[in-house]
Amino acid sequence: MAFVPPKETYSGKVYSVTIGTASKEVTFGGENVLPFHSFEGLTPNSPIIAYEIQDVPPTDWPENVQKPYKDVSNDPVSWAKFCQETLKARAIALRLIGTHPDRENRSPEDAAKTVRDVLSVIDMPLIILGSNHAEKDASVLVAAAEAAKDKNCIIGKAQEANYKTIIAAAMANNLKLIAMSELDINLAKQLNILITQMGFDKERLITDPMCSALGYGLEYTYSVMERIRLAALTQNDMTMQPPMIGDLGMYVWKVKETQAGETDMPQWGSAEERGIIWEAVTATALLLAGVELLIMRHPKAINALEQVMEELI
Amino acid sequence: MLIIGEKLSIIARRVREAMMKRDKGPIQEIAVSQWKAGAGMIDANIGPAEDGGEELMQWMVTTIQEVVPLPLCLDTTNYGAIEAGLKIHNNQWGRPLINSTSNDPERFAMLELAAKYNSKIIGLTVGKGGLPADAEERAAIAAEIMARAAEYGVPLEDLYLDPLVLQIATSQDHALKVIKAIKMFQELNDPPMKTVVGLSNVSNGCPKHLRPILNNFYLSLLMYEGLTAAIADPHEAAPTVKTIDVILGRTLYAHSYLEIS
Numbered sequence: 001m002a003f004v005p006p007k008e009t010y011s012g013k014v015y016s017v018t019i020g021t022a023s024k025e026v027t028f029g030g031e032n033v034l035p036f037h038s039f040e041g042l043t044p045n046s047p048i049i050a051y052e053i054q055d056v057p058p059t060d061w062p063e064n065v066q067k068p069y070k071d072v073s074n075d076p077v078s079w080a081k082f083c084q085e086t087l088k089a090r091a092i093a094l095r096l097i098g099t100h101p102d103r104e105n106r107s108p109e110d111a112a113k114t115v116r117d118v119l120s121v122i123d124m125p126l127i128i129l130g131s132n133h134a135e136k137d138a139s140v141l142v143a144a145a146e147a148a149k150d151k152n153c154i155i156g157k158a159q160e161a162n163y164k165t166i167i168a169a170a171m172a173n174n175l176k177l178i179a180m181s182e183l184d185i186n187l188a189k190q191l192n193i194l195i196t197q198m199g200f201d202k203e204r205l206i207t208d209p210m211c212s213a214l215g216y217g218l219e220y221t222y223s224v225m226e227r228i229r230l231a232a233l234t235q236n237d238m239t240m241q242p243p244m245i246g247d248l249g250m251y252v253w254k255v256k257e258t259q260a261g262e263t264d265m266p267q268w269g270s271a272e273e274r275g276i277i278w279e280a281v282t283a284t285a286l287l288l289a290g291v292e293l294l295i296m297r298h299p300k301a302i303n304a305l306e307q308v309m310e311e312l313i
Numbered sequence: 314m315l316i317i318g319e320k321l322s323i324i325a326r327r328v329r330e331a332m333m334k335r336d337k338g339p340i341q342e343i344a345v346s347q348w349k350a351g352a353g354m355i356d357a358n359i360g361p362a363e364d365g366g367e368e369l370m371q372w373m374v375t376t377i378q379e380v381v382p383l384p385l386c387l388d389t390t391n392y393g394a395i396e397a398g399l400k401i402h403n404n405q406w407g408r409p410l411i412n413s414t415s416n417d418p419e420r421f422a423m424l425e426l427a428a429k430y431n432s433k434i435i436g437l438t439v440g441k442g443g444l445p446a447d448a449e450e451r452a453a454i455a456a457e458i459m460a461r462a463a464e465y466g467v468p469l470e471d472l473y474l475d476p477l478v479l480q481i482a483t484s485q486d487h488a489l490k491v492i493k494a495i496k497m498f499q500e501l502n503d504p505p506m507k508t509v510v511g512l513s514n515v516s517n518g519c520p521k522h523l524r525p526i527l528n529n530f531y532l533s534l535l536m537y538e539g540l541t542a543a544i545a546d547p548h549e550a551a552p553t554v555k556t557i558d559v560i561l562g563r564t565l566y567a568h569s570y571l572e573i574s
Contacts, residue, residue: 189567197572231565239573240565 007040008033012236014229014292015203016045017243019091019176020125021152026090028292029243034229035290036312046309047287049294049302050091050127051083052249055106055114056098062259064272065249065297080118087302093127093295094118095250099140100131108143115147127154127295129178129247134161145169154178157208160191167200178245180208183217185224189231192239205242206293213251213258214282221246222289229290246286249297252279280304314554315354315542317386317410318347319513321377322358332359335372341380348381350547351554351574354410355381357398358388366394371401378403386435386544388412392422399430408433412544413475416440416454416461424465433471435509436462438494444477448493451476455498455506473509473542474498481527482518488531495538510535512545529553537561 016030028048033041057074058066066073072082076094083089096111098104115128128144130137137157142165145155156178158166163179170177179195181187188209196202209224225244231237252258258275260268268274279301283294287309296302320343323329331339344355357373359366366389374385384407387398395411402409413435414423427434436458438451445451455474462472476494479487491510499505512535516527532543532550536557543550555571558564 186566186568189565190569193567193569193573197569227565235564237565239567 005039008037010034010041010233012233012238012241013042014232014243015205015241017176017204017206017292019127019152019154020123022123024123024125025152026125032233034233035288038313043313045292046313047292047294048091049283049296049305050093050125051087051089051299051302052093052095052295052297053079053083053118054095054097055111056104060097061297062253062275064258064275065253067272068299076114077117077121080122084122084124087299089124091125091127091293092118092122093129093247095129095131096140096144097131099136100133101136103131108139111140112143112147115144119148119151119153125153126151127156127178127293129156129295132157134159138162138165141166142169145173145175148175149173152176154206156180156206158191158195160187163191163195164198167195167198170204171200176204176206178206178208179242180210183210183212183220183224185209185227188224188228189237189239192242196239202238202242206245207240207242208245208247211246211248211251211286213248213255214278214285215257216251216255218282218285222285225286225289225291243292244290245293245295246283246291247295248282248286249279249295252282253297276300276304280308284308314536314540314558316352316547316550316554317354317356317509317542317544318344318350318352318547319356319358319511319544320347320546321355321373322388323360323362324358332369332373337376337379340373340376344377344381347547348383351551352383352547354384354386354407354542356386356388356412356544358412359391359394360389362389362391362394366391367397370394370398374398374402378406382406384409386410386412390420392426395423396426396430399426399432402430402432408471410435410473413437414458414461416457421461421465424462424467427462427471428466433473434462434467435473435475437475437477439477444479448476448490448497451490451494452497452501455494456501459501459506469502469506470504473507474501475509475511478510478512478514478531480517480519481515481531488515492534492538495535495540499539505539507541508539509542509544510540512543512550525549533557 013032014029018027027045030044055076072078098106099111130141154176157180179191181191212218212221228240231240258278262271276298283305387395409432411434414420415437438454476491495508498508515531516524532553559566
C-alpha cells in the first residue's frame with residue numbers, strides 16, 4: 001500500500017496583504033497551513049524579502065555589509081535605485097534611523113523629504129520604518145505617512161507607547177501598519193486588539209513580535225512567532241491572523257559573530273562569509289517559525305534565502 | 314464552546330405575546346442582541362404549539378434569520394412544526410439543530426427528520442420511565458439513543474447528548490451526576506460524543522440574584538469536563554465561556570480577551 005502522509009487541517013487562515021502599486025505590487029500571507037506545509041492546504045504566496053536602506057550613511061553597519069553599498073549608501077535615493085535596478089529587490093525598507101535623538105536627530109520634515117525623494121525614483125513597494133524611539137517616531141512617522149499617501153506602503157512601527165498617533169496617520173494616508181511588541185505573545189495580541197478597536201482594519205496590519213539574532217535569543221523570537229501562528233491557524237484567533245514581519249538585519253549585524261575581524265578571531269574563518277551565513281541562518285529560522293516578510297541587509301544572504309524558499313515551497 | 318441563545322422562548326411573556334401577534338420587532342431585537350453577545354446559534358422555543366405550530370415555526374425561522382446570520386435550534390415537541398422549520402431553514406449560516414429526541418419511542422420520529430433534512434439533533438437522555446437516577450443510567454440511555462440514531466441514519470457527530478440538568482433547589486445531588494454524565498458521554502465514542510445542556514435549569518426556582526452565579530459556576534465545571542454546547546443566556550454566559558477558554562488554553566490570553574468574540 002502506498003504511503004499516505006498524515007495531514008492536519010487548520011481552522012484559521014493568515015490574511016494576505018498586498019503592498020506597492022500597479023505592476024510592482026507584491027502580496028504575502030494568505031496561507032492556511034504552517035510554514036512550508038503546502039501539501040496540507042493553501043500557500044498562495046511566498047515570503048517577501050525587503051532590502052534595508054537608511055536615511056543616513058550606514059556608518060554603524062559592519063564593514064562587510066557596508067561594502068556592497070559603498071558607492072550608493074551616502075544617499076538614500078541612489079541606494080534605493082541600486083537595490084531596485086542592480087539587485088532586483090522586490091521591496092525596499094527605508095529606516096529613518098537618522099531621526100533618532102541620539103543620532104543625527106533629523107526632523108520629521110527632513111524624514112518626509114527623504115521618503116518623498118525615495119518614492120520618486122522607485123516603483124517597488126516601500127516599507128517605512130522609524131528609529132524605534134517611541135516618542136520621536138510619533139512625529140516622524142506622521143510626517144512620513146503624509147509623504148507616502150496612497151502609495152500603499154507599510155509604515156511602522158506602532159508600539160504600545162505611540163500606537164494611537166501612528167494608526168491615525170496610517171489610516172488617513174491609506175497605508176499598511178506594523179504593530180510591534182517586545183517578545184511577549186500576550187502583548188502582541190493585546191496591541192493588535194487595541195489597534196483594531198480604534199477602527200484600523202485588521203487585514204491591513206502586520207505583526208512584529210520583535211526579532212533577535214542567532215545566538216542572542218533567537219529561540220524566544222521563534223517560540224513567540226510559532227505560538228502566534230498556531231493561534232491563528234489551529235485556534236482561528238483572528239487577532240493573530242495578520243502576517244508577521246522579521247526585521248532581522250539590524251539584530252544580526254550587531255552581534256560579535258558578524259562584527260569580529262579575522263585578526264581577532266582567526267579560528268572563525270572569513271569574516272564576510274561568517275556575517276552572510278549568520279544573517280541567512282537567522283532568516284531561515286524565522287521562515288520556519290512563520291514570518292511572511294523579512295527585512296535583510298546583505299545581498300548574498302538575501303540570495304541564499306530566496307534559494308531556500310524556492311526549494312522548499 | 315457553542316452558546317445557543319435561550320431567550321426566544323414561549324415561556325417569556327414578551328416573546329409569547331410577540332409570537333401570538335406575529336410582531337417581528339421584539340423577536341428580531343432579542344435575536345440580534347443574543348448574536349452580538351456571542352451566541353453561535355439561536356433557540357426558537359415555540360412550546361408544544363398544538364395549533365398552527367407549522368406556520369408559527371416557519372414564521373420564527375424566517376423572522377430570526379432575516380436579521381441574524383446564524384443557524385437555529387428548533388425547539389418544540391411538535392413533529393410537524395419541526396419539519397416545517399427545517400424545510401425553510403437557511404443552511405447558508407450553518408445546519409439547524411432539532412431539540413430534541415430521547416429514548417421515548419414517541420420521539421424517534423425526530424431522528425427521521427434529522428436524517429431526512431441533514432439536521433443535527435439533541436438526544437435527551439430520558440426514556441419513558443421517568444428521570445434517570447444517576448450518571449450511569451444517563452450513559453446507558455445515551456448508548457441506546459446512539460444505536461437508534463445509527464439505525465435512522467443520523468451520523469453520531471450530528472448527535473448532541475443532553476444529560477438533563479435538574480434544579481439544584483430540588484435535586485441537588487443531580488448537579489454532580491450531570492457533570493459526571495458529560496464526562497461519560499464523551500467516552501461512548503471515538504471521536505468523543507458531543508454534549509449539550511439546558512444550563513439555566515440548574516437555577517430554576519432559585520432567587521433571582523443567585524441565578525447568574527449558579528449558572529456561571531456550573532457552566533465552568535461542565536466546560537472543564539468538555540461540554541460542547543449550552544443553551545443559555547449569551548449575555549450572562551459569554552464572560553464565563555471566554556474565561557474558561559483562556560484557562561483551558563483554547564484561546565490565547567490578552568488583557569482585552571473579554572472584549573473580543
